[in-house]
Amino acid sequence: QVQLVESGGGSVQAGASLSLSCAASGRTFDNEAMGWFRVAPGADREFVAAISASGISTNYSDSVKGRFTISRDNAKNSLYLQMNSQNPEDTAVDYCAAEGASGAYYSGRRLPGLLPALWYEYDFWGHGTQVTVSS
Numbered sequence: 001q002v003q004l005v006e007s008g009g010g011s012v013q014a015g016a017s018l019s020l021s022c023a024a025s026g027r028t029f030d031n032e033a034m035g036w037f038r039v040a041p042g043a044d045r046e047f048v049a050a051i052s053a054s055g056i057s058t059n060y061s062d063s064v065k066g067r068f069t070i071s072r073d074n075a076k077n078s079l080y081l082q083m084n085s086q087n088p089e090d091t092a093v094d095y096c097a098a099e100g101a102s103g104a105y106y107s108g109r110r111l112p113g114l115l116p117a118l119w120y121e122y123d124f125w126g127h128g129t130q131v132t133v134s135s
Helices: 103-107
Strands: 003-007 010-013 018-025 034-039 045-051 058-060 068-073 078-083 092-098 129-134
Touching (some): 034 068, 045 068
Antiparallel strands (some): 068 078
């Protein structure tokens, strides 16, 4: 059974940092892109960041660009998100996601070099970890 388990969420003051981790089990994702999404109170699921299978390419939403860093360690089958200079608008449940069988289908429909940024482009999801940033 494939599982993605997030950890590292918590409550912090504005300006502080948090580091999220996502541990995958049941299969490896060495050949698939992975990403982070979040759901803020009363809002839809929002793309945060994505990283290519090799880890060389990354993509970020405008709201986190320059503050967050996505990374992965394929040897540990893990994904990470370093969140710096957080603000109350970062309050959300953060989810780890990984491409699966549908990855090839959607990659053929994206412009070359683009990483998946839509929730339906990912097949595997974690249960989420709460991040709360107070002012």
